Amino acid sequence: MHLADRLLLLLAALLALSHGQLPPQHHGEGRTDSSHQQVPGTGEGSPSLRIAPANTDFALRFYHFIASESPKENIFFSPLSISAALAMLSLGACSHSQTQMLEGLGFNLTELSESDIHRGFQHLLHNLNLPSRELAMHVGSALFLNHKLPFLPKFLNETMVFYESKLFHTDFSNTESTTQLINNHVKEETQGKIVDLVDKLSKDTSMVLVNYVYLEALWEKPFVASRTTHRDFYVDESTTVQVPMMVHDEEHHWYLHDRYLPCSVLRMDYKGDATALFILPNQGRMKEVEEVLTPEMLMRWNNLLQKRNFYRKLELRFPKFSISGSYTLHQILPKLGFTDLFSPSANFSGITDQWKLQAPKGFHKATLDVNEVGTQAAAGTGFSVRFLSAQNNHRVLWFNRPFLVVIFSTSTQSILFLGKIVDPTKP
Template identity: 70%
Template structure:
């Protein structure tokens, strides 16, 4: 079987940390992390399942904010990758700053301890890295530190043990060399898909935190390339474009048309522990569907789309496309409760004893490519099993207008990618 040309790549959370004068103490080499101590079990009660509800809350909060700011634009990001970056950063935050980060990520600190959160992410990363047939996923973190910055060994030990972070010592006064070091590392880890991420770095930068995801998957039911044809896609009421449309007309799929909401929902499985929901609102009903896009609704759809009644032969028309998303998190996250992190009020004294350390910039970039052989996957669990049914006479499903994409890791129940395709020809 050929490998999918589908590639989903993401670089999330480029965090540029700035501060004033640095104590020129010798750098402490205290960054040797311990191996995973968590079992690889993903059953009920596993550490990664404990953080899944918080990850979902953050994912949808971020999506709704982006949808309200740019209602007519493509949206694509990895909430999980952003969460990993900032959960890791919280290891070095103290007092109210730490609380803001963890609560901003969707966690209720009266119900879950800081240790449980970090152990959950540790187990999640370990689970995602387990080998799977037809599925390749790699998530990683890298710390680029000033060689003059006195980093506390506890932060280095914890970031390595919980988040598998790699450490690079660099001279930020050499802007060209540091830029190349970061860009080369990102290019290598994303299989050459993300290049020239950083164009220039100011001399007051002392730390860069990078998180990335590389994802490549195969459909369980691939499309036949010879059946792909050029068809219309209705971007909005006044805009129609031509796109390559894939076709399957003999396969059975999990799908439903919501009896009470104006949308159809298609579940597409990947080889491995991933699957996707593609949510197709009825014409002109995108905003209505977005308003009810909640954790409970995802759970509801997922429960229904495990019942044999919704597994039927379908004539499926699905676009072949590529989209990307680029976000400046230091402008977005303060609207989600991260009010201190990008100000002088932040306390990152757990990273270094220099208390003027602060976050100045943070970027998130993502790319999604979908073709006949592979694409993204998603799944969730829940308890609601009523109020919906497939329309008996509706056996043709055409994704020829804007739709939503939700990609899940089935064994950790976390949303890995989330987005909206408004114009599939606009990268």
């Protein structure tokens, strides 16, 4: 009879930008074509598009919970990383535990079968990992397995087939060596951006599941670094900080000032298959905008910002910053429907049928860098102001107060990163 052994769920997500490492791509100055080059196999009805609505629903439920717990803090995470890791772990869950995990991820199992879900993630991850001249994206998973544990071949095979997971058999009795192995792997896969993901491992740990998302993206319309100057950013009514503010004076951008909501929305494209929406609430109206942040609202904004009449000349001020987010999933997920996942009642007999496994903890870390040439998880939002003069009537968008950011893969309609920038000076 074995005591409960532990599964550890770790997630690392970031958008990383390296100056000049991606090859240059020339685009016309007056670009009004809102479409991106389609990734092969991502047309209407594709497996990845079938799981996109549930993934978006989970992303926003996770965001709303974090925002309710810490309304005045920066938020940044990768919902894709969390969803993919949980879906992969569900391959080893059985009975009610498996159903609870998939429904917790937002899937309606009467409309989408378990196999459809895993095929959807398989298709999604495959397309996100396709090589590109313009966009460096890498999404992956790794399983670190206790070499003494008799894992079921079906579980190991399916994690590799559907989630392209790498397998490492290791000695968990040597916690220092295993910790170093995991951290070195994550550091390598994220180009050195996430270090020391694992702190201390328990000797009764039997499996560590790691998921990571790395994105290196360049703006289609970069900012000129020499024009960046320090300006005020109004965190709240009593707090003002200085941030480097980037400038676009005479560029065309996709943006709108919502007629029905107190916010402006700016769409900024990256070279390749990625786009960012920046949502800037009017002063003091963040909570009101957050309350209507739904999949339907994101779709509405995105659809509107495909129309040519929203592609207009803009005077843009946008902050340059770096932030990060760190979350303890074993405290968050049970409140989002995953009530069994981290409890002794969880059934992971699909991983091994000889030992009782329990998931004691889960962690997620994400980083975001935004600068003149690109973004890692570009965060930003626009506030539209009419500037009237005798000769001109043009718009000014000034990102000088808290805003929301949504970065997504254009072809798969999947949210890669989601966050809120309250204070860009806090890392």
